[in-house]
Amino acid sequence: MDILILVIIGLLAGPLLGGLIAGMDRRVTAWFQSRQGPPIMQPFYDVAKLFGKEKMVVNQWQILCAWVYVIAAAISLALFFAQSDLLLIFFVQAVGAVFLVMGAMAAKSPYSQVGAQRELMQILAYEPVLVMVCVGFYMVTGSFSLGAVWQQDMPLLAKMPLLYLALGYALTIKLRKSPFDFSTSHHGHQELVKGVLTEYSGPYLGLIEIAHWYETVLVLGLCALFWHTNVIWMALLLIVTYMLEILVDNTMARMTWRWMLKRVWLVGMGMCVVNLIWLYAR
């Protein structure tokens, strides 16, 4: 019964929190650029408007892919809230991410095709980091189950600081922020029009936006687990992390996928491996 309630909280918290975070993100970004920015509720207006638009698809695959993406993202967050197995959450999330790419590949538009290829590169960059973080959780708690985290009496950040930094790379990629926003950008424009999202429109774009919120909340939730002992410190950690993300987004240029692979694999995975070796030797 408890698990059912947690699942329902997870399913609701994803869109609500995700939308609010996206709204505040736009507000803070506008503040950094000395603009006023849209209302906090703006992402909800955007998605509601998209649901009210005409259903226009290139082919049936796009419908399936958009739905699988949002369902996989929702299930992975629900599993996260139900304190399930980290690896299971991770694989369900990965299935969704791959379906987004498949939907983009189903259309013949070059923007969507190139965007899909770049999205694959991004998945290739952040998924190993997420696996390493899961392994870190296992080495500290002795289990892949999230429930085991709560039995720790010290914040995990103390034991896996480098893994947290590496998770920052994955978070930046997942949030589609500069310098890693080359498959599609959360800003209006980029050189591939809208990259992987170009061919999705109307309600299906709305579904993908909601799936994106679910994934944002999932990765931020993973970050939150690093300070599970105290709610205030957990909130502070999340706020500082997110503000850093926005700062990086506003001060960095968009880079190439080669640059990303080098950075994330050498620096990100390097930090992961060093941290894991330290955990093993300890």
Next chain:
Amino acid sequence: MFGSFIKKSRAKSPWIMHFDCGSCNGCDIEVLACLTPLYDVERFGIINVGNPKHADVLLVTGTVNHRNKKVLKNLYDQMPEPKAVIAIGACGNTGGVFREAYNVVGGVDKIIPVDVYVPGCPAKPEAIIDGVVLGLAKFAQKVEEAE
């Protein structure tokens, strides 16, 4: 309840696409000026998207000629309903000083239905924002009539 929220959201989240149909760039600079911190149209939820499939409002600047009329029609057809078209500047409205030129078709309304005409050479950013607001009212009206 959800239906009324969608209706309210339409007016609050107009994503615009800007198409330069052979303008001198004067009006285009003014359109882009709307996005700068001075005017900051994102306050109203307006985003300048580059993709007709995501756009609600099409801003067209410049005269239509025989070369680009197909492109203009194609872009219009790719936009999902409900949508609005706003012609900007003297050239977009009527063809302007190029009206009599041999290669010019005329204003935007010769090819696609236009909802709002924003005059000026170039049109001021304030006038363009006004035009978008008027365009939203028009397409809310259109949606209601269709229902």
